[in-house]
Amino acid sequence: MMTTQTQSPNTAATESGLASRAVQITLAGLLGLFIVGGVGFSGIPVLHNAAHDYRHSTGFPCH
Amino acid sequence: MAIFRALVFAAALSGLLAGLLMTGLQHAATTPLILKAETYEEAAPAPASHDHGSHDHGTAGQSVAAPHDHADAWAPSDGAERLLYTALANVVGAAGFALLLLAVSEVAGGLAGWRDGLAWGVAAFAAVTLAPSLSLPPELPAMPAADLFARQAWWIGTAVATAAGIALLVYKRSLPLAALAVGLIVLPHLIGAPQPDSHDSPVPAGLAHGFVVAVVVTSFVFWAVLGALAGLLRQRFTRSAA
Numbered sequence: 001m002m003t004t005q006t007q008s009p010n011t012a013a014t015e016s017g018l019a020s021r022a023v024q025i026t027l028a029g030l031l032g033l034f035i036v037g038g039v040g041f042s043g044i045p046v047l048h049n050a051a052h053d054y055r056h057s058t059g060f061p062c063h
Numbered sequence: 064m065a066i067f068r069a070l071v072f073a074a075a076l077s078g079l080l081a082g083l084l085m086t087g088l089q090h091a092a093t094t095p096l097i098l099k100a101e102t103y104e105e106a107a108p109a110p111a112s113h114d115h116g117s118h119d120h121g122t123a124g125q126s127v128a129a130p131h132d133h134a135d136a137w138a139p140s141d142g143a144e145r146l147l148y149t150a151l152a153n154v155v156g157a158a159g160f161a162l163l164l165l166a167v168s169e170v171a172g173g174l175a176g177w178r179d180g181l182a183w184g185v186a187a188f189a190a191v192t193l194a195p196s197l198s199l200p201p202e203l204p205a206m207p208a209a210d211l212f213a214r215q216a217w218w219i220g221t222a223v224a225t226a227a228g229i230a231l232l233v234y235k236r237s238l239p240l241a242a243l244a245v246g247l248i249v250l251p252h253l254i255g256a257p258q259p260d261s262h263d264s265p266v267p268a269g270l271a272h273g274f275v276v277a278v279v280v281t282s283f284v285f286w287a288v289l290g291a292l293a294g295l296l297r298q299r300f301t302r303s304a305a
Binding site for chain 1: 064065066067070071074089093094097135136137138139145148149151152153155156158159160161162163164165166167169170192195196199200201202203204208211214215218219278279281282
């Protein structure tokens with residue numbers, strides 16, 4: 001969903017303000033994805049163990 | 064980078080508050096059930112080791128190791144330390160989800176206050192908690208489960224398909240797109256979540272059901288609060304940045 005949105009203003013780069021807005025929103029979304037991935041999906045044992053009860057309590061697939 | 068900064072600040076603050084609230088809710092509703100299930104997990108290997116000598120070594124070892132094969136790595140000790148790390152995971156996870164919610168909603172013009180945020184939060188609850196839980200109910204430790212990677216892939220696919228379906232239903236007005244939206248929401252359940260070979264579980268069915276209810280209800284409150292806070296703070300921060 002995000003990628004389709006960000007590409008159209010970028011290719012039509014006539015309005016740099018709009019492109020900058022799209023870049024910032026994409027960056028924010030990617031940072032959010034990175035954080036959720038680290039807390040909820042990481043296979044690193046230490047991260048898994050630290051977030052164990054959180055993963056179970058939020059319905060993330062755990063071990 | 065004014066928009067990026069406003070979104071990150073709004074996400075961090077709403078994540079902190081909603082994450083701490085969620086930690087309290089979990090401490091009361093879900094964590095006691097996890098601890099109870101772990102007593103079954105610890106009890107489960109006992110019968111296997113009992114007739115260890117008479118059985119094939121490989122299978123016996125596998126059945127013992129299967130529930131928790133990551134026990135060698137560091138883990139917080141039970142009690143305050145474990146609660147602290149759960150709180151940390153809740154706050155960080157909530158900030159991440161808030162950031163995702165804020166970024167996706169910017170595409171539709173941005174959250175214009177707490178009521179807007181509440182509606183988006185409830186939609187996110189449907190995509191992230193409700194839909195995956197229908198075919199892949201939240202699991203307690205010691206419960207049988209299919210391959211982890213397959214479940215994670217199904218979970219992500221279901222959340223994304225449901226979110227896309229809801230967005231189409233809300234923002235598009237054409238009948239074919241509405242039909243596509245309904246299809247997207249149903250499809251993951253037609254495909255079906257990865258299931259374990261056997262559903263035989265040492266955890267009593269009543270405990271497992273109680274856990275599903277506790278997860279869904281606490282998550283609903285969490286998403287409503289996170290969404291409302293994100294909407295409120297996004298409105299404040301973008302106004303002050305402008």
